Amino acid sequence: MVALAAISVLLFPLGLAFLVWRRVSRLGRVSRRLAVLMALGGAVAGGFSVYFERLLLSFTGLSFQVSTSGVGGALLATFLLAAPLEEALKVSVVWPLYRTRRIDGPRLGVCYASIAGAGFAASEEFLAVMAAGGSGLSVLRALVSVPAHLFFAGVWGYALGTRGRERGHWFSIAWLAATSLHGLYEHIVWGRGPGLLVTVVPLTVFMGVGAWVALRDVAPEAFDGRDSILPEPPSLRRMRDALRPVDHKLMVRWIVVGAFVTLGLMIALLAVAVVLGHRLGVDFSLADESDVRSSGPLILLGAAVLLAFPLAGYLVAKASAAHSVLEPALAAGSALAALVAMLFVTAPIGVLFALAVAPLAFGLACGGAWIGLER
Numbered sequence: 001m002v003a004l005a006a007i008s009v010l011l012f013p014l015g016l017a018f019l020v021w022r023r024v025s026r027l028g029r030v031s032r033r034l035a036v037l038m039a040l041g042g043a044v045a046g047g048f049s050v051y052f053e054r055l056l057l058s059f060t061g062l063s064f065q066v067s068t069s070g071v072g073g074a075l076l077a078t079f080l081l082a083a084p085l086e087e088a089l090k091v092s093v094v095w096p097l098y099r100t101r102r103i104d105g106p107r108l109g110v111c112y113a114s115i116a117g118a119g120f121a122a123s124e125e126f127l128a129v130m131a132a133g134g135s136g137l138s139v140l141r142a143l144v145s146v147p148a149h150l151f152f153a154g155v156w157g158y159a160l161g162t163r164g165r166e167r168g169h170w171f172s173i174a175w176l177a178a179t180s181l182h183g184l185y186e187h188i189v190w191g192r193g194p195g196l197l198v199t200v201v202p203l204t205v206f207m208g209v210g211a212w213v214a215l216r217d218v219a220p221e222a223f224d225g226r227d228s229i230l231p232e233p234p235s236l237r238r239m240r241d242a243l244r245p246v247d248h249k250l251m252v253r254w255i256v257v258g259a260f261v262t263l264g265l266m267i268a269l270l271a272v273a274v275v276l277g278h279r280l281g282v283d284f285s286l287a288d289e290s291d292v293r294s295s296g297p298l299i300l301l302g303a304a305v306l307l308a309f310p311l312a313g314y315l316v317a318k319a320s321a322a323h324s325v326l327e328p329a330l331a332a333g334s335a336l337a338a339l340v341a342m343l344f345v346t347a348p349i350g351v352l353f354a355l356a357v358a359p360l361a362f363g364l365a366c367g368g369a370w371i372g373l374e375r
Contacts, residue, residue: 017118020114020150038112046121047123048089065190066193121150141190145189151210158218197295198299198302254319257319258330261312262331262365265308270304309365313365323373328369332365
């Protein structure tokens with residue numbers, strides 16, 4: 001039974017890697033030999049990462065789990081050891097292709113980096129499930145962890161394949177962002193109790209939409225709108241253009257107004273969610289992260305928070321007659337920063353939830369503003 005669970009965790013990332021390779025290959029030939037080498041190199045790097053992390057954690061007495069070493073110790077182990085080490089090892093696998101000019105654009109950068117991330121995930125999660133005796137919770141955590149390895153490797157892989165003098169600058173930013181968000185994701189999945197696993201859903205949705213947009217951008221011919229009932233995603237270039245100020249004029253007053261509108265909508269919708277929850281019999285006193293029943297209240301409150309952002313983005317864009325989503329986007333960012341600051345003072349555990357929903361909330365605010373733009 002343990003072997004079967006571990007094998008399923010081993011095959012899942014490899015299956016995702018094959019799908020990425022197949023999609024990207026439709027636009028142009030991608031070397032199978034190099035793809036296999038990236039997967040194997042990632043697997044070796046994943047095994048080394050597990051060995052080195054266990055060695056260092058046993059030496060320092062730290063642990064990834066909050067229940068063992070406390071919040072501070074778990075955060076140190078994740079953000080100062082695991083996250084940077086793992087992303088650096090993945091880069092070391094892909095770097096020879098970059099140095100030998102085998103990566104000539106974002107398409108190959110995303111492809112090879114994602115495949116290396118899949119190989120890394122396969123070996124790391126396989127060993128994690130085996131070490132946990134194949135328990136159901138360990139299998140769930142391992143499966144949930146897999147997409148993050150591919151996505152965040154693809155983020156810096158995209159930057160690695162860009163052209164121009166500022167490629168190194170963008171790669172550094174992309175790597176730091178990917179490392180930080182991946183560390184947050186892994187801390188929730190492996191460091192917190194099962195009751196908080198639901199908080200990675202917004203990040204998972206964000207990764208899914210981001211991967212869809214990125215693959216649509218690097219391999220547009222691989223997507224045929226006639227084969228999908230979903231709307232066609234915008235290109236990354238179009239998204240960048242939407243975030244630029246029109247005529248270089250930034251409407252600061254609408255950023256301030258938008259931040260207050262967003263916070264006001266969050267408070268109002270949270271109140272509605274609480275009233276609705278009481279009528280449905282939801283017990284909001286279940287705040288123990290070790291209790292899976294905590295997921296119900298978190299889902300209801302999280303949905304209320306997320307709904308505020310597209311509504312606020314739309315209202316601000318309409319009221320300001322904006323031609324760019326920059327002001328609503330900055331307003332959403334300001335509201336998120338204020339929310340994190342308030343939670344840090346009043347309810348520190350809520351900071352984790354706020355950071356987990358932040359990428360998706362920001363994207364939803366931009367989406368709402370996009371609908372409300374003056375055209």
